[in-house]
Amino acid sequence: MTPGIRPLVAGNWKMNGTSASLNEIRMIGNGFMSGLDAETEALVCVPATLLAHAAEILSRTPVHAGGEDCHTKESGAYTGCISAEMLKDAGATHVIVGHSECREQRGEDDATVQAKASAAWRAGLAAIICVGETQQQREAGATLDVLSRQVAGSVPPSATPSNTIIAYEPVWAIGTGLTPTATDVAEAHQHIRERLSEKLGSVAAKMRILYGGSVKPSNAVELLGVRNVDGALVGGASLKAADFLGIAEAYRNIS
Numbered sequence: 289m290t291p292g293i294r295p296l297v298a299g300n301w302k303m304n305g306t307s308a309s310l311n312e313i314r315m316i317g318n319g320f321m322s323g324l325d326a327e328t329e330a331l332v333c334v335p336a337t338l339l340a341h342a343a344e345i346l347s348r349t350p351v352h353a354g355g356e357d358c359h360t361k362e363s364g365a366y367t368g369c370i371s372a373e374m375l376k377d378a379g380a381t382h383v384i385v386g387h388s389e390c391r392e393q394r395g396e397d398d399a400t401v402q403a404k405a406s407a408a409w410r411a412g413l414a415a416i417i418c419v420g421e422t423q424q425q426r427e428a429g430a431t432l433d434v435l436s437r438q439v440a441g442s443v444p445p446s447a448t449p450s451n452t453i454i455a456y457e458p459v460w461a462i463g464t465g466l467t468p469t470a471t472d473v474a475e476a477h478q479h480i481r482e483r484l485s486e487k488l489g490s491v492a493a494k495m496r497i498l499y500g501g502s503v504k505p506s507n508a509v510e511l512l513g514v515r516n517v518d519g520a521l522v523g524g525a526s527l528k529a530a531d532f533l534g535i536a537e538a539y540r541n542i543s
């Protein structure tokens with residue numbers, strides 16, 4: 289938590305979900321209508337095939353719909369790719385960029401991630417920029433250096449709290465059930481906040497820094513209660529409305 293920052297609980301469905309899954313979206317939207325939005329803002333990033341449907345369902349609720357990735361260009365000969373403008377047109381308010389799965393599987397570097405964040409703004413979307421170390425980097429004691437490099441290279445210099453959210457996702461914690469200790473999370477988030485301050489100045493104090501990596505209802509109070517943790521980016525547990533809502537409910541027990 290950071291005083292004065294409203295936390296964001298964001299889901300990332302990754303390559304999961306068909307039209308049969310839209311009922312979970314409906315239940316997430318309804319859950320936030322029953323008062324949860326007082327504590328947190330909520331967002332579900334879904335595959336592009338579901339985005340327009342999800343956005344339509346969520347338009348009657350406080351929950352936003354988002355995309356999971358975007359191209360740097362607005363349009364053109366990029367078969368299979370989706371621009372930020374297309375996501376916006378389908379109803380997105382946010383897009384994730386630089387997720388470790390994109391960095392690793394598609395060889396995305398920091399410059400590309402930064403260009404994608406700028407593309408998101410060009411379309412009127414907020415960018416959720418992901419950073420985080422691998423297991424190997426962690427074992428080599430390089431976590432903070434990696435985070436410094438990724439913040440320096442991936443965050444555009446004109447980022448503001450309204451157009452940019454940072455997500456710290458230790459790669460080794462994603463989908464593994466493993467999580468860093470609260471002390472490690474606090475150190476990483478403080479380090480990111482400091483690097484953002486150096487880069488962006490005073491606006492960094494109000495920028496949301498989410499934690500992602502095996503967040504579940506059972507560990508949400510501990511992880512989300514850490515200083516400088518301003519919400520969660522949730523993968524597997526966002527696929528089930530009950531789990532996603534359970535994570536958001538953690539804020540009722542965090543002071």
Ligand SMILES: O=C[C@H](O)COP(=O)(O)O
Nearest residue numbers: 300462463501502523524
């Ligand atoms: O974007 C979400 C993260 O990769 C976390 O995924 P997870 O909650 O399944 O570990």
